[in-house]
Amino acid sequence: MTINDTTYFEKVYAIVRQIPYGRVTSYGSIAACLGMRSGARMVGWAMNNAHHQKEYVPAHRVVNRNGVLTGKHHFDTPGLMKQLLENEGLVIINDQIQNFNDHFWDPLTELTNKA
DNA sequence: ACCATGACGTTTC
C-alpha cells in the first residue's frame, strides 16, 4: 500500500483508536475531521486496510451515517461486529445500532474540544 | 494513462 507515513490512513486509524468504549462514529465524520468532504469511501477503504495494521483498530465502532453495520461482512465473521458492539453495551437490531445518536462519538467535536 | 470499484453521503426524481 505504499504506506510510508503521512497517509490519511494513519489519521483514520488514530481517530478510530481514540473512540471511547461503548461509542461509535461514522465514516463521514472521520472524513470530515480529516478535511475531506465526502471522502467517507476512503475512510471505509482505510478500514479495509486496517486489518493490515499491526495495531488493532476498533473498526466495529465505525458505522455508516445510518448507524448500520455495513462493513460487518468485512470482519473475520459477519456476526463479529455486532457481537463486539453488543459487548460494549450497545443494542444492535437487524444490523442497526439502536439509539445510534446517543452513542454517536463525533471526532470533530470531541477531539477539537478536548485536544 | 484510462476504466472500474469501494466498509459512504447527499441531492434529485
Added chain:
DNA sequence: CGAAACGCCATGG
C-alpha cells in the same frame, strides 16, 4: 416517503 443517480478521493487492474 422511497428509490436511484451522482459526487468524492484513492487504489487496483
